[in-house]
């Protein structure tokens with residue numbers, strides 16, 4: 001990363017962060033859906049990663065204070081949230097065999113920048129910048145809309161993963177109760193690009209090999225603009241030979257491919273935009289309504305999807321008992337806090353402007369100096385730092401969720 | 417203990433027809449969602465037979481998955497097994513005792529619920545096999561009878577009216593899978609009826625993008641309706657099994673049933689022994705002499721008995737449980753008591769006559785029912801060997817390395833190559849031990865015309881070491897006879 005401010009995530013810094021800044025109460029509300037502790041919190045697994053990579057699983061707590069106490073005692077580098085079990089995870093050993101099963105958990109998604117390495121030119125590996133964040137931003141918009149409109153879920157919390165990706169937590173009651181089979185079905189519905197070695201292959205999402213399913217048709221119409229701005233203009237993905245060869249590989253018309261290759265080899269400096277236009281004009285040479293033209297048009301849609309459609313880490317979403325890093329943890333390499341992100345304002349989000357733990361503690365010091373405060377531990381210390389808008393965002397999200405649960409409960413009571 | 421949904425009262429003409437036609441039947445439908453437990457008196461024998469017969473079928477279904485049978489093959493095998501052990505005729509088959517068939521189906525299902533509710537793994541496997549059985553029957557059911565069955569139950573699907581269908585015409589047509597020809601597909605779509613259900617009820621259709629999704633509702637075309645039914649069957653059964661599991665401790669007090677249930681749940685591990693169970697009689701009519709055993713072991717024995725034989729030859733000895741298992745196996749193979757004494761005497765050639773006569777002879781005679789209780793002991797089945805870590809089933813108890821070495825050294829002369837091992841080992845890893853053994857039988861008997869998936873012939877899986885050996889010897893004999901016949905001609 002460009003600005004090489006030394007990152008301090010030493011045990012002392014982390015302990016101060018947990019003591020003074022981590023919003024335990026907000027996390028509790030969000031997981032618990034109600035004010036008084038329910039099984040959604042008390043039967044919930046927390047897993048701690050300690051200094052030196054010791055991993056402690058199956059912890060559970062009665063309330064936010066207990067959680068805070070334990071976190072401050074163990075001082076983990078991070079902690080993860082798992083499912084709600086049929087018994088308290090801390091009593092796992094004494095539970096009757098077969099009576100300790102995961103029952104509920106948020107439906108989660110993980111989108112990671114590394115899956116975009118084949119299609120970005122600005123950075124690679126662990127690095128990330130505002131420019132390539134646009135891929136994540138596009139993915140968020142598509143996933144957010146699809147989940148809401150197709151599956152009808154409303155309580156979506158997007159959380160920056162602290163480095164190069166983003167997590168989505170869905171807390172709707174139905175989503176919490178999904179079985180592994182149902183999760184797998186939903187993820188496969190959403191998946192277009194399979195990770196790993198398959199990622200360069202042509203897509204296979206069309207009905208009868210012909211038209212796109214309606215959900216993807218909607219997505220491709222939206223992504224066409226992003227493709228042109230991001231892939232063609234900003235990233236200029238097809239500028240290099242490697243880049244345009246990857247494009248040619250996805251065109252199922254050998255005649256067109258050889259024509260384009262000759263042209264581009266002769267003039268490699270043609271911009272991605274020009275190359276895309278070249279492909280378009282090749283398609284237009286075929287008569288309207290002809291099979292060849294239809295094939296090329298379909299291939300162009302597939303290419304748009306290939307470069308811009310969300311790349312989901314399916315394994316994370318498929319299993320109810322998967323553990324995922326809690327919001328507001330600190331990424332040990334970057335020191336950045338895993339803050340919630342507003343999907344409506346993804347374009348404005350800059351991962352490099354996310355506060356680091358060091359910066360926040362400094363802000364706290366500055367804020368407490370005048371008046372000579374005793375430096376006592378307040379629950380709301382975060383209010384005096386740039387963490388505030390992010391905690392507010394989570395609180396607002398939880399409040400809506402809690403209100404919904406309250407109304408549903410009341411509805412049930414009335415029906416008696 | 418079991419809570420069932422009440423059947424809807426008869427309300428339309430179709431149901432009236434049903435009443436007039438088949439009103440005398442206690443079970444009006446061939447298909448059953450098993451909502452109500454059997455609330456009648458049953459003898460322990462009936463309890464066990466019904467369950468065992470059903471278990472045979474479920475075990476075969478389960479091994480089909482491990483044996484990569486296609487859906488069509490699976491249907492053929494299952495239907496054949498069903499007509500033997502659990503026939504279930506259409507309502508229109510008036511000459512058949514339909515109620516008693518359906519009662520057996522009903523009872524067997526509930527007994528197996530008790531046996532299989534006791535661990536997460538057993539529940540999962542039982543649900544899968546039962547759902548498959550239901551699908552096979554649903555597929556084969558008469559259309560009109562199936563319609564009647566469906567209307568007897570509230571599946572809670574909402575018909576999509578024509579206004580809504582035309583509102584989402586583009587999306588519905590866009591997700592309608594059909595003929596490659598566009599106009600044929602479109603025509604079929606126009607005629608198609610749609611139902612709305614929560615998407616969670618049709619995850620398989622969602623996964624394959626076969627439905628249109630809107631705000632959590634899946635629009636399911638009538639031709640995919642069966643998905644809803646199957647899913648409902650599965651979910652319903654899963655819930656019922658969990659309830660049963662919770663109420664089972666009370667049942668554990670019934671000491672007559674517990675051993676039966678334990679035995680049944682082992683059935684999935686080993687398959688269900690057919691004619692080999694319980695028989696202490698020799699099954700081979702030809703006399704087998706002590707000196708023939710070496711040759712027979714090489715040609716015809718499954719790996720468990722082959723290993724014991726090889727150990728006996730190597731060590732000139734075999735420990736107690738080994739002697740018992742192997743001795744009974746040889747007895748059923750056809751070794752007479754006299755030959756057995758000769759065989760063991762020669763095998764233990766480092767012992768004095770005195771020691772042999774004192775310590776071993778009695779036990780040999782005992783296992784032939786000539787001493788002590790004079791019981792005619794049966795040879796151990798796969799099911800028993802699978803639970804015996806001492807001289808038990810090598811597929812289960814050997815380390816992967818040892819198993820592979822043992823298989824290659826025993827069978828490479830009979831056609832097994834190291835290329836076959838990965839398939840066998842992955843089956844072993846999935847704990848389908850009898851499937852692995854069956855596969856080894858198929859490979860080592862391919863020169864007798866045994867194809868992959870044919871088992872020991874007639875699609876039977878290996879469930880007993882004596883079955884394995886007898887089938888092998890039978891194949892050998894058939895070939896010998898036909899070879900002789902050719903020479904004679």
Ligand SMILES: [Zn+2]
Nearest residue numbers: 122123129132
């Ligand atoms: Zn970048």
